[in-house]
Amino acid sequence: MRASVIQIAVNEDESVEARRRRVAATVREQAGADLVVLPELWTTGAFAYEEFGREAEPLEGPTYEAMAKAASDAGVWLHAGSIPERDPDGPLYNTSLVFSPSGDLAAAYRKIHRFGFDKGEAVLMGAGAELVTVRLPATTLGLSTCYDLRFPELYRGLVDAGAETLVVSAGWPERRRSHWTLLAQARAVENQSFVLACATAGTHAGVPQAGHSIVVDPWGEVLAQAGAGEEVLTVEFDPGKVAATREQFPALKDRMLGLQPPRRP
């Protein structure tokens, strides 16, 4: 299976519309790949909080239209990263879109863990509540977004739902880059799954982005990692390695569920 992880630079000197056109053209260039992955909130930038409301789109808005067409033009499965979604009946959501090679929407995932503690995304957006997997011909994707990476129980839920390839679409800050690489490898090892983690490059809202998108195999080996700038990371991997790893080292079968909390003295 061939995947292209597109690490987009999100800088303020480019309009959202220009970036949308540029990203669509880059997706089209990936014809021949099985799967293409984009980062989180690449229209606005994950830290450009003031832009969220201004650039929010209905689910089937301009980014949806452009990405659906790019997926079908290239004939690829496209994880189109996330958009600030305006729910007509509710708040904004940080919503990832996955398109099939014919350009149909295969899945939408609303980010469950919102970042910012008591500001930014945590107060501006609503929280998703549903785990999302997507069946591809060769593997099952489990979807997650950025800060989700810090919450291992989400990934266990995805694995229980059949995920074999964990996709993390992110806008991760440079300041915590070491956590990014460490957590991507940890999620791969503990879940015996591939991890495809796509981040942004550039600087927006004064926050330098980490870049360093990464692909990790179910044994925790790094198959490819990007540098700091804009880059397309192309990787070939054997989805059969998930079943082989889980069979040869069946740690997932040794989970002890339903543990009792400690007794009070």
Ligand SMILES: O=C(O)CCC(=O)C(=O)O
């Ligand atoms: O957890 C982190 O360090 C970064 C998370 C983040 O930037 C996000 O979820 O947008």
